[in-house]
Amino acid sequence: MATPLAFTAHSTHSTAAVRAAFANEQYWKDRIEAVGGPNARIESISINGDDVRVEMIQAIPASELPPQVTAVRPGDLVIPRTETWNGRGGTVEAHVDGVPATVNGSLTMREAGTGSDFTVDATIEVKIPLFGKKIEAAIQGHLTELLEREAEFTDGWLSSH
Numbered sequence: 001m002a003t004p005l006a007f008t009a010h011s012t013h014s015t016a017a018v019r020a021a022f023a024n025e026q027y028w029k030d031r032i033e034a035v036g037g038p039n040a041r042i043e044s045i046s047i048n049g050d051d052v053r054v055e056m057i058q059a060i061p062a063s064e065l066p067p068q069v070t071a072v073r074p075g076d077l078v079i080p081r082t083e084t085w086n087g088r089g090g091t092v093e094a095h096v097d098g099v100p101a102t103v104n105g106s107l108t109m110r111e112a113g114t115g116s117d118f119t120v121d122a123t124i125e126v127k128i129p130l131f132g133k134k135i136e137a138a139i140q141g142h143l144t145e146l147l148e149r150e151a152e153f154t155d156g157w158l159s160s161h
Contacts (some may be wrong), residue, residue: 002123003136005105007144009151013158015088015109015116021158022052022085030157032056035149038076052085060142068134073099077139083107092122100127101135103143118154120147 011018021027025045032040036058043055060077062070069077073096081094081103088110094103105122124139126132 002125003133003140005103005120005122005124005140005143007120007147009118009148010112010115011118011151011155011158012115013155014114015111017158018109018116018118018154019050019085019088021154021161023047023050027154027157027161028054028056031150031153032058035146035153037061037146043080050085050087052090053082054084055080055082057081058146060138064142065138066134068131069138072128072131072135079139092120096126096135096139099135101125101139103139118151 025047028042028045032042036056038059038061040058041056043057046053058079058081060079062074062076065077077099078097079094080097081092084091085107088108090107092103092105092107095101101124103122103124105120108119110117124136126135126139128135
């Protein structure tokens, strides 16, 4: 059974402002550089009006993983991730190279007072007997921290641009 990933962040900026950032290629380059982690990079960015698709590579360093995880899969966990946006919603898909692990979910934005809320509703699934749940928990923890840093970055980026 998959592990849920539920995350919500509040922005002081409107959904229109956040969407404008998402439609700006420089925003994605700045974000991956600032909070993407070790060896993070953008593989591709496609922006066509409200349609945005960003493919990136991120990693969880082996030094930050529990020993049970590195015993099954030594080294960093390399995570190709794709975010697709259309209007106020989108999807996120990710997997872990060399591990039968996936993340799939929906992304939504909505007005919230004078700002906006960003929500991720996803599932993490690792198909490894005995250790799958431990790896899912490690991925969940790191993704939650990453999403928090990305939300903070977005607010700061919008305030300075």
